[in-house]
Amino acid sequence: MDYPGRERVEECARSFGELADIYYRMPCRKEGFGRQDIEDIFEELTGTVCRGCRSFGKCWKDQAAGTYQRLYEALTAMGEGKTEGDIRAGMSDACIRAGKMAGSMVWAFRNMRMKLYYANRLLEGREAVADQLWEMARLLDDMAEEMQRTGELKEPVNRRLCRLFDRRGAQVRKIFLMHKRKRRDELYITMHARKGECVPIRDLAGILSAVLHRRMVPARNSRTVLGAEDETVLFVEETRYCLLYGISRVPKEGELLSGDSFSYFQNDQGAAVLSLSDGMGSGREAAAESRKLIELLEQFLEAGVSEETALGLINSASVYEKKSCSTLDICSVDLYSGSCDIRKLGAAPTFLRRDGQVEIVQSFRTPAGLFHHLDPETQSFRLGDGDTIVLVTDGALDVFSGQKKEEQFAALLEEQTAANPRELAAALMEQLMERCQGKARDDMTVFVGGLWQRV
Numbered sequence: 001m002d003y004p005g006r007e008r009v010e011e012c013a014r015s016f017g018e019l020a021d022i023y024y025r026m027p028c029r030k031e032g033f034g035r036q037d038i039e040d041i042f043e044e045l046t047g048t049v050c051r052g053c054r055s056f057g058k059c060w061k062d063q064a065a066g067t068y069q070r071l072y073e074a075l076t077a078m079g080e081g082k083t084e085g086d087i088r089a090g091m092s093d094a095c096i097r098a099g100k101m102a103g104s105m106v107w108a109f110r111n112m113r114m115k116l117y118y119a120n121r122l123l124e125g126r127e128a129v130a131d132q133l134w135e136m137a138r139l140l141d142d143m144a145e146e147m148q149r150t151g152e153l154k155e156p157v158n159r160r161l162c163r164l165f166d167r168r169g170a171q172v173r174k175i176f177l178m179h180k181r182k183r184r185d186e187l188y189i190t191m192h193a194r195k196g197e198c199v200p201i202r203d204l205a206g207i208l209s210a211v212l213h214r215r216m217v218p219a220r221n222s223r224t225v226l227g228a229e230d231e232t233v234l235f236v237e238e239t240r241y242c243l244l245y246g247i248s249r250v251p252k253e254g255e256l257l258s259g260d261s262f263s264y265f266q267n268d269q270g271a272a273v274l275s276l277s278d279g280m281g282s283g284r285e286a287a288a289e290s291r292k293l294i295e296l297l298e299q300f301l302e303a304g305v306s307e308e309t310a311l312g313l314i315n316s317a318s319v320y321e322k323k324s325c326s327t328l329d330i331c332s333v334d335l336y337s338g339s340c341d342i343r344k345l346g347a348a349p350t351f352l353r354r355d356g357q358v359e360i361v362q363s364f365r366t367p368a369g370l371f372h373h374l375d376p377e378t379q380s381f382r383l384g385d386g387d388t389i390v391l392v393t394d395g396a397l398d399v400f401s402g403q404k405k406e407e408q409f410a411a412l413l414e415e416q417t418a419a420n421p422r423e424l425a426a427a428l429m430e431q432l433m434e435r436c437q438g439k440a441r442d443d444m445t446v447f448v449g450g451l452w453q454r455v
Contacts, residue, residue: 013140020133033075033112041108042071049101059095070094071105078109131316135309142304151177153187157211164207169197170226184237184270184336187216192230199226201233208235219268236268238454239335241385243272245449246422248429252282252395253439259286260393260445261294265301270336273301274449276329278347278393282443290326297330307332307343308378315345329391333383333451340381340389348397349406351413352381353388358410385453388424395442396428399435421448 033041050056059067074087088102095101152158153175162172176188187208193199201218204226208216219234226233243266251258259279266272277293279286293314300310307330314328329347333340342350344363352359363377383389390413400408412431418424425448432444 009140009144013137013144016133016137016140020130020137024130033116037112037116038072038075041075041105041112042068044108045071045101045104049097049104053097055096067094074102074105075109078106131309131313135305135313138309139304151179153177161208161211164211165191165204168203168207169194169199170204173230186268187235188232189235190230190232191226193226193228195228200224201226204233205235220266234268236270237336239270241333241335241338241451241453243274243333243335243449243451244421245274245447246420246425247448248425248446250429250433250440250444252443253441255283255443257284257287258443258445259283259290260395260443261287261290262391262445262447263294263298265298266335267301270334272333272335272449273307274331274333274389274391274447276347276391276393276445276447278327278395278443278445280325286326286443293326293328297328307341311343311345327393331389331391331449333389333449338383338451340383342379342381343377348392348394351390351392351410352383353390353413354383356414358413360406360410362406383451385451386419387451388419388421389449389451390424390428391445391447391449393443393445395440395444396432396446398442399432399440399444419450421450424448424450 046060050060053059070091074091077087077090084102084106087105088098091098091101153161158175161175165172170191170193173190173192175190178186178188189204201222201224205217215238216235217238219236222233223231245264247262249258249260259282261277261279263275264272265275275294275297277290279288279290296314297310300313301307305313311328311330325346327346327348328344329350330343331340331350332343340352342361342363344350347363350361352361359381361379361381363379392409397405397409402408413428416424416427418427425446428446428448429444432446433440
């Protein structure tokens, strides 16, 4: 079935993609002065220092090559950290205005370096915009493709479903079936309750499950009761697994607020995401920075942006602001298959407890905001019933002495008998506090996720 407006969405996607290409083709970041930059500095020096000097003809006509070479060497020396005094001493034998020349050269060098800095910041901003435009084009392409995959139930199934819903007090107006790429199908039903009736959505989901021979549930945040006005309700196939989580946090000794922030996100496509950010430092400022990263991530995920792309966009925004460097730890679990993807920006190791064994997952990527270009590393695993994911911040590992702190935490995790994520997080934190005599040297967070198969 071809959905009205699909071609218009495709046109918008192409426009965003072409605009992103324009931004990507803009000049790249400059790591140093170019030939034209040096020529501009020399022109400024000859105009402010050399003009009117009695040796002008000698320097710039008779000995032009030597003068140019000396100035170039002086600029190179400044780039290597030489001071104004060093430049003046090095030019005193050849220039009768060595003092003025050295001062003007230092000023011109700093001015050009400042221009280079802001030019690069502008280019970084353009690339961040290009990333966002490209992601918008991808989202619109996906939307157009989903429109093309919209269909209807087979007529006998459709009639039976409408008849059974009507018996329960719900009158169906329209049923749309959405075939999701790499995901389970979604069913959109527009309906209303008969006058005077109160129909629980869960009852309708039970009828739908019986007709389709698979367990269907209303989407998250759906209304619990069908009203008298037409309403479109989304039904999705229930996931094979559910993810429970527990959190335990302790701020640094002397601080009232932890600089760590966390989030649990789950969408209607069966993806559950645990995220943890460690703000640089501690206290209110660190908390604000880590919370900002977590909120950005949640917004991107709610908009349908992939975790990998969200990491890149968050990193670009952090580079552009250049305020601080917070870590970001993302663990995404497919609740249909049990597949688990872990992505990190400078975060502490993640620990997986499977069949009584603990596996340490590390990454050597830098925190958000240090470098503009980012190549997120994804590490994939398969989880099963009863498996546990443990995310921690650096403070939770710093209570251990020696070099192999991760192995010591893994051994501590293996000793735990608690299966409930909340109980396990609390037990681990209790052990950590005992090791630091009840005085945390840094913010400590233990974030536990437990995967359980539905009955």
